[in-house]
Amino acid sequence: MRTSRLQLLAAAGVAVASLALTACQDGTGTRDEGASASQPGASTPSDASSQAPDESSSGSGGNASTANGSTGPGGDTAGSGESGSGSGGGSGSGSKGATAGKGSAPGGSDDAPATFNPCNGSNTSVSAAPVSRPVNHMLITVKNTGSKNCDLTYYPVLRFDEMQWVPQPVAESKPQAVVTLAPGESAYAGVLLSAADGSGSGGATGKKLTIGFQGRTPNSDGGPAAIPSLPAAGVYYDSSLTVTYWQSSADDALTY
DSSP states (O other): OHHHHHHHHHHHHHHHHHHHHHHHHHTTSHHHHHHHHHHHHHHHHHHHHHHHHHHHHHHHHHHHHHHHHHHTHHHHHHHHHHHHHHHHHHHHHHHHHHHHHHHHSSOBTTSOOSSOOBOOTTTEEEEEEEESSSTTEEEEEEEEOSSSOEEEEEEEEEEETTOOSOOEEOGGGOOSBOEEEOTTOEEEEEEEOSOTTSOOOSOEEESOEEEEEEOSSTTOBOSOOBOOOOOTTOEEEOTTOEEOOOBSSHHHHTOO
8 A cells, every 4th residue: 555655646746747857948048048049940941041131232332432433533534534635635735736826927939928028020121041950941030120129920821823722830849838039139030841751732933022020829810921032043842841939049940
């Protein structure tokens, strides 16, 4: 009987212990530890997700600062560099334009002086004589016989006898400025009379030569013409007949 009671007490103790263990597991025991263990796991994603915007904002902020670096300070630098080079290019091209302007200022013989006084048959003496070298050439000499400066523009307009065409000028002989003659000074023009190889056509012998002078503008009237003396036998010319612009030296006139 006593043994049965002890067995009952022992069984009751085991039941109480089991209930206590169950209560611990259901309360603050194992489940609490499990909950606290799972809490960091839950906080880690939330931390990561909460940092993700920071990183992405930091990343986009980095990108923004990079973009700002390109369009901001970097862009400003590039912009100022471009504007600098632009202004440099502008001033460079401006300088070039100015240089070109200065280079073209004399304008060759196309620009008559402001105080223009044409040389012509009334204030000059004119001669025309064939030369031995170069072959088939003639030299025209104009001397200022007046009391003040006179200006020779463009080239002499030549006409042998009743010739119906005007000899063309040698473009390469165009000077950089109008030839101005002081009293007593001379200027020159070279004339190619005929082709040395006989390639010219329409050959004729001129007995009379009229030299016309041009005014301020091309082909304008520069005043009275001159009629220099020619050799008694006349001067042979053909379709190769050309004339230079007025030159300051005889050597330059006979170069072409």
